Amino acid sequence: MGSTTKAHLPKDFLWGFATASYQIEGAPHEDGRADSIWDTFCRIPGKIADGSSGDVACDSYHRYKEDVALLKSIGAKAYRFSISWSRVIPLGGRDDPVNEKGLQYYVDLVDELHANGIEPLITLFHWDLPQTLHDRYGGFLNQEEYVQDYVRFARVMFKAMGSKVKMWITYNEPWCSSILGYSIGQFAPGHTSDRKKSPVGDSSIEPWRVGHSILISHGAAVKVYREEFKSSDGGEIGITLNGDWVEPWDANDPKDVEACERKLEFSISWFADPIYKGEYPASMRKQLGDRLPSFTDDERALVQGSNDFYGMNHYTADYIKHLESAPEPDNFNGNLETSKTNKEGHAIGPETQSPWLCPYAPGFRKLLKWISDRYDRPIMYVTESGTSLKGENDKTRDEILEDDFRVEYFRDYVNAMAEASTFDDVDVRGYMAWSLMDNFEWAEGYETRFGVTFVDYEGGQKRYPKKSARVIGEIFSSMCE
Numbered sequence: 001m002g003s004t005t006k007a008h009l010p011k012d013f014l015w016g017f018a019t020a021s022y023q024i025e026g027a028p029h030e031d032g033r034a035d036s037i038w039d040t041f042c043r044i045p046g047k048i049a050d051g052s053s054g055d056v057a058c059d060s061y062h063r064y065k066e067d068v069a070l071l072k073s074i075g076a077k078a079y080r081f082s083i084s085w086s087r088v089i090p091l092g093g094r095d096d097p098v099n100e101k102g103l104q105y106y107v108d109l110v111d112e113l114h115a116n117g118i119e120p121l122i123t124l125f126h127w128d129l130p131q132t133l134h135d136r137y138g139g140f141l142n143q144e145e146y147v148q149d150y151v152r153f154a155r156v157m158f159k160a161m162g163s164k165v166k167m168w169i170t171y172n173e174p175w176c177s178s179i180l181g182y183s184i185g186q187f188a189p190g191h192t193s194d195r196k197k198s199p200v201g202d203s204s205i206e207p208w209r210v211g212h213s214i215l216i217s218h219g220a221a222v223k224v225y226r227e228e229f230k231s232s233d234g235g236e237i238g239i240t241l242n243g244d245w246v247e248p249w250d251a252n253d254p255k256d257v258e259a260c261e262r263k264l265e266f267s268i269s270w271f272a273d274p275i276y277k278g279e280y281p282a283s284m285r286k287q288l289g290d291r292l293p294s295f296t297d298d299e300r301a302l303v304q305g306s307n308d309f310y311g312m313n314h315y316t317a318d319y320i321k322h323l324e325s326a327p328e329p330d331n332f333n334g335n336l337e338t339s340k341t342n343k344e345g346h347a348i349g350p351e352t353q354s355p356w357l358c359p360y361a362p363g364f365r366k367l368l369k370w371i372s373d374r375y376d377r378p379i380m381y382v383t384e385s386g387t388s389l390k391g392e393n394d395k396t397r398d399e400i401l402e403d404d405f406r407v408e409y410f411r412d413y414v415n416a417m418a419e420a421s422t423f424d425d426v427d428v429r430g431y432m433a434w435s436l437m438d439n440f441e442w443a444e445g446y447e448t449r450f451g452v453t454f455v456d457y458e459g460g461q462k463r464y465p466k467k468s469a470r471v472i473g474e475i476f477s478s479m480c481e
């Protein structure tokens with residue numbers, strides 16, 4: 001009976017790859033594109049590990065047809081990419097002109113995908129805010145101005161794509177924009193209370209305001225899509241949230257067990273509770289007080305119920321140790337420590353090139369279930385999952401192409417997802433591997449590779465599929481029945 005059922009995925013399961021505009025496109029000033037906050041952030045010495053930028057990246061602005069041919073050769077059913085807002089509306093604002101050439105790039109990309117039988121998934125915003133909006137009024141920090149500008153940008157994109165695009169993602173990982181951009185200052189625009197890192201920022205307040213603006217603008221864009229486009233174009237719209245699984249540092253300490261729940265709430269429920277339940281989690285209100293904004297009735301009406309699907313980015317897991325002392329004003333994780341080893345010194349997973357990433361596939365199954373249970377079985381799409389490899393960039397090209405560690409990651413993670421789907425009643429319908437190809441890994445520059453395809457940055461950005469690119473299709477075909 002149940003016990004003899006093999007873990008599997010639905011027959012029409014949508015699998016493919018994800019990328020983001022600033023990480024792959026290059027051509028920062030071509031055809032009228034203007035700076036985003038990432039263009040300017042990369043120019044500040046010391047912010048990017050190898051001193052690089054997305055100026056060339058994978059050159060996908062010129063090579064999108066190659067990218068689509070690559071997707072097709074791998075057998076991908078879908079491709080998730082993001083829009084460079086400052087390519088489409090260089091100055092960003094609601095009264096600023098649309099750059100038709102920039103917009104056409106994305107229309108051409110979508111047409112090319114359809115011509116090759118690949119489903120496009122569009123992320124409207126993957127961190128590259130137009131610099132002008134930051135300079136004009138402080139970007140996310142000015143909710144009133146920002147929401148109107150974001151909604152106009154979204155409307156321009158919905159209109160340009162019409163029924164060609166059936167899946168829209170409003171935001172990628174607002175936790176990263178808020179915490180890495182406005183608390184730690186490791187990502188653009190680099191705000192933080194730490195004056196050694198930045199002359200501006202208040203980590204105790206800004207990240208919570210940023211998160212609020214993002215939520216309201218997400219809700220406002222969804223409203224526009226539902227009222228003006230959905231009935232004619234027939235698409236679905238949602239937000240993508242990141243979240244790592246958690247295990248107690250000391251499994252016998254109830255306070256560590258409790259801290260695990262708090263960590264999930266501070267990273268995931270911060271955004272998902274307002275969307276599915278209409279309110280921030282009580283644990284956040286308790287710690288943050290009125291530094292955490294409150295929803296007005298109008299705002300709540302916009303945000304609650306605004307997901308057609310839950311977009312989930314997932315890579316790794318942590319051990320969680322509670323703190324006894326009162327939370328610091330700039331604490332953003334629920335007053336706890338994260339660690340890759342537990343009390344017994346056991347590591348949660350093997351090391352990779354990314355300090356925050358140690359693969360632990362069972363955590364993927366558990367987190368899928370946790371989200372599914374808390375939010376009443378939403379339709380879910382995994383919009384990113386993948387791994388870097390320790391020291392990959394130091395190897396020869398031939399060695400890099402034999403990326404068995406990445407193959408095993410996908411095997412284990414896809415299997416964990418299939419278990420959640422088969423045994424835990426989780427309604428997961430898609431998986432986009434991060435990433436189609438090596439690309440600009442934000443503050444880590446090009447030293448960290450996440451691609452199933454090697455990009456030769458010294459050799460004209462030529463692409464060479466790794467073993468994982470050859471094997472991932474078999475992994476899915478063996479699971480989908």
Ligand code: PNW
Binds near residue numbers: 020172242384441442
């Ligand atoms: C995601 N962390 O970001 C992003 O959506 C991608 O653009 C990125 O390339 C990918 O994961 C791999 O890093 C994250 O420090 C960046 O915990 C950093 C963290 C998490 C996610």
